[in-house]
Amino acid sequence: MKALVYTGTQSLDFRDEPMPELQATDSLVRIEASGICGSDMHAWHGHDARRIPPMILGHELAGRIEGGPRDGERVAINPLVSCGHCRDCRAGLPNLCASRDLLGLGRAGGYAEHIAAPTANLLSIPDQLNAVHASLMEPTAVSLHAIHLAERVLNRPISECRTLVIGGGAIGALAALILEQKGARQISIAETSSFRRNSLKAMCAAQVYDPLSKDVPSGNHFELVIDAVGSGATRKAASELVRTGGVISHIGLQDNQEGLDTRRITLQEITFIGNYTYNQTDLQASLDLLEDGSIGSLDWVETRPLSEGAQAFVDIHEARTPAPKIVLIP
Amino acid sequence: MKALVYTGTQSLDFRDEPMPELQATDSLVRIEASGICGSDMHAWHGHDARRIPPMILGHELAGRIEGGPRDGERVAINPLVSCGHCRDCRAGLPNLCASRDLLGLGRAGGYAEHIAAPTANLLSIPDQLNAVHASLMEPTAVSLHAIHLAERVLNRPISECRTLVIGGGAIGALAALILEQKGARQISIAETSSFRRNSLKAMCAAQVYDPLSKDVPSGNHFELVIDAVGSGATRKAASELVRTGGVISHIGLQDNQEGLDTRRITLQEITFIGNYTYNQTDLQASLDLLEDGSIGSLDWVETRPLSEGAQAFVDIHEARTPAPKIVLIP
Numbered sequence: 001m002k003a004l005v006y007t008g009t010q011s012l013d014f015r016d017e018p019m020p021e022l023q024a025t026d027s028l029v030r031i032e033a034s035g036i037c038g039s040d041m042h043a044w045h046g047h048d049a050r051r052i053p054p055m056i057l058g059h060e061l062a063g064r065i066e067g068g069p070r071d072g073e074r075v076a077i078n079p080l081v082s083c084g085h086c087r088d089c090r091a092g093l094p095n096l097c098a099s100r101d102l103l104g105l106g107r108a109g110g111y112a113e114h115i116a117a118p119t120a121n122l123l124s125i126p127d128q129l130n131a132v133h134a135s136l137m138e139p140t141a142v143s144l145h146a147i148h149l150a151e152r153v154l155n156r157p158i159s160e161c162r163t164l165v166i167g168g169g170a171i172g173a174l175a176a177l178i179l180e181q182k183g184a185r186q187i188s189i190a191e192t193s194s195f196r197r198n199s200l201k202a203m204c205a206a207q208v209y210d211p212l213s214k215d216v217p218s219g220n221h222f223e224l225v226i227d228a229v230g231s232g233a234t235r236k237a238a239s240e241l242v243r244t245g246g247v248i249s250h251i252g253l254q255d256n257q258e259g260l261d262t263r264r265i266t267l268q269e270i271t272f273i274g275n276y277t278y279n280q281t282d283l284q285a286s287l288d289l290l291e292d293g294s295i296g297s298l299d300w301v302e303t304r305p306l307s308e309g310a311q312a313f314v315d316i317h318e319a320r321t322p323a324p325k326i327v328l329i330p
Numbered sequence: 331m332k333a334l335v336y337t338g339t340q341s342l343d344f345r346d347e348p349m350p351e352l353q354a355t356d357s358l359v360r361i362e363a364s365g366i367c368g369s370d371m372h373a374w375h376g377h378d379a380r381r382i383p384p385m386i387l388g389h390e391l392a393g394r395i396e397g398g399p400r401d402g403e404r405v406a407i408n409p410l411v412s413c414g415h416c417r418d419c420r421a422g423l424p425n426l427c428a429s430r431d432l433l434g435l436g437r438a439g440g441y442a443e444h445i446a447a448p449t450a451n452l453l454s455i456p457d458q459l460n461a462v463h464a465s466l467m468e469p470t471a472v473s474l475h476a477i478h479l480a481e482r483v484l485n486r487p488i489s490e491c492r493t494l495v496i497g498g499g500a501i502g503a504l505a506a507l508i509l510e511q512k513g514a515r516q517i518s519i520a521e522t523s524s525f526r527r528n529s530l531k532a533m534c535a536a537q538v539y540d541p542l543s544k545d546v547p548s549g550n551h552f553e554l555v556i557d558a559v560g561s562g563a564t565r566k567a568a569s570e571l572v573r574t575g576g577v578i579s580h581i582g583l584q585d586n587q588e589g590l591d592t593r594r595i596t597l598q599e600i601t602f603i604g605n606y607t608y609n610q611t612d613l614q615a616s617l618d619l620l621e622d623g624s625i626g627s628l629d630w631v632e633t634r635p636l637s638e639g640a641q642a643f644v645d646i647h648e649a650r651t652p653a654p655k656i657v658l659i660p
Contacts (some may be wrong), residue, residue, distance in 0.1 A: 038485045043592070060494070088574065088575065091485065093485070093575060094600060095576045095599065096598070098574070149599075149601075152482070152483065153482065153483060153601070155421065155423070181583060211598075225514040230592070230596065235592065244418065244426045244428070245418065245423060245426045250592065250596050250597070251592060251597070252596075253596055253597070253631065256591070256592060256593040258588045259592075260590060261586065262560070262565065262580065262586060262590060263583060264604075265580070265583070265602070266560065266580050266582075266583055266602035266604040266605065266606060267583070267604070267606050267654060268426070268604065268606065269426060269603075269605060269606045270426065270480075270604045271479075271483070271601060271602070271603045271604065272595070272597075272601070272602040272603075273601045273602075274592070274594075274595035274596040274598065274599050274602075275596065276593060276597050276598065276599045302577050
């Protein structure tokens with residue numbers, strides 16, 4: 001099969017690879033759509049010690065089962081592979097499984113014509129949803145999961161909260177769309193790229209601003225701040241901008257630098273929530289949201305042939321593409 | 331009246347002071363018991379910019395109303411003074427009031443024979459509870475409030491959790507006693523002072539250990555870690571010791587140094603909760619706990635005359651007293 005292989009820092013090779021080998025619990029899926037995630041970019045930059053070249057990246061996947069009892073079924077793939085029998089898996093928290101892995105991380109991902117995926121991880125795609133939009137299930141579930149955890153802690157519902165999303169990549173943009181669907185009182189997005197600010201303004205009703213400009217919100221304002229970057233600088237901003245008694249929802253993993261103001265967090269009784277991926281319910285709820293149009297038309301997704309995937313990575317790196325999401329089509 | 335006046339770094343003067351002036355909303359209270367808090371020690375060390383000498387410290391107070399319609403009533407004092415009419419006060423969150431103050435911080439405290447306290451802040455002491463034990467209402471409410479906030483976030487009840495308290499001062503000791511009352515699966519206390527470790531072993535069923543020794547718990551173990559110190563070192567320890575999916579409850583304000591591992595917190599989906607003081611319900615619930623013996627005999631409290639209060643501060647500073655709490659009696 002053809003595959004886009006990550007061969008080293010800033011290097012991708014579109015070439016022939018052997019067909020994936022199936023384990024007894026796997027199904028073969030012909031990939032129809034495979035999104036580029038910030039963590040794939042992170043690996044491409046050589047910054048992810050867990051993704052070791054040569055390997056096939058890609059974990060935002062939709063396609064069609066080939067063979068077996070579900071032959072021909074259209075499926076979105078849950079890329080999180082967990083053991084299924086530990087305390088956390090049995091508690092419905094497979095994202096906390098100590099032996100968790102991810103397709104496109106420890107196992108081969110989906111920048112390819114085919115993938116071997118655990119059959120239990122294949123979710124049926126609703127008829128009305130095309131494969132490109134179904135591949136958004138995974139990043140949508142990341143944002144939905146984080147917002148759900150925050151909702152358990154917020155003193156009042158999202159519909160009464162002023163909210164800020166730091167970082168307008170796909171996770172941030174999807175978070176803003178979900179907040180809009182939930183009727184948040186205010187939605188702001190902090191995004192440094194002018195390209196991205198323009199596309200964010202077109203795709204949602206949020207107030208989009210440049211955090212490096214002088215025209216930024218005053219501190220102590222937002223009941224909920226979602227940090228979809230996860231750097232020292234964004235944690236510092238989140239610490240200042242979150243309102244007394246509010247919540248910082250932390251999704252990004254850009255660096256582990258200092259930034260969080262634990263003194264203000266303590267004196268102002270703020271809650272800081274770490275988020276990692278999703279569970280089955282988040283994935284199913286994301287398919288529902290994508291299918292029924294609740295988070296808009298999704299026409300902001302850009303598609304490119306898998307064979308031109310290497311250039312897509314370069315364009316994202318050089319901030320030459322306004323779309324918050326590029327999906328590769330084998 | 332006689333008062334113990336904080337006159338400068340490591341300096342306290344027991345001397346005559348004018349009687350407090352009452353505002354229309356205040357009552358005069360004759361102090362019968364006034365505990366020494368870690369934050370009073372912090373001020374005495376010259377490390378609290380909010381407590382400016384000369385002033386009367388002390389905010390863990392019980393006494394008897396003198397004058398007015400409630401003359402003679404035995405009361406414990408809620409030292410948190412809030413405006414009562416802002417959004418947070420009206421929401422039942424007076425601890426988040428932007429204009430909050432504390433007796434013994436911005437206003438005169440209770441290391442004195444009398445204090446002027448807002449009448450609305452005076453809670454009736456149950457008959458069976460003596461003044462010394464009633465003065466524990468305030469620190470008990472700090473611990474109870476933090477545990478309550480953590481309970482809202484924990485995936486399972488305290489009774490199914492392994493818990494760690496970092497710091498065995500009064501807040502930590504009271505937290506351990508409350509966790510014991512709630513039936514926690516395991517309670518450990520990390521305390522560097524051997525004096526305190528011995529008294530902690532006598533007062534509760536916790537496993538008490540020296541975090542500076544080699545015999546410390548392994549990482550990723552405790553569903554709940556209560557950091558009752560709040561230093562870079564304790565946040566680092568909390569980050570390591572908290573179990574995947576668990577909660578760090580942060581009460582202390584020792585420093586704002588780096589220490590929190592936001593990467594682990596994110597990848598392991600940990601929640602970090604900042605805590606500041608309490609609300610009226612926490613205070614009332616604390617009086618209930620203290621009265622009905624739920625958290626033990628309270629015979630670990632040491633009392634000293636207010637006139638000898640300066641020496642008590644020195645003894646605490648030099649770690650020459652095993653008691654987690656010294657209460658001064660005017």
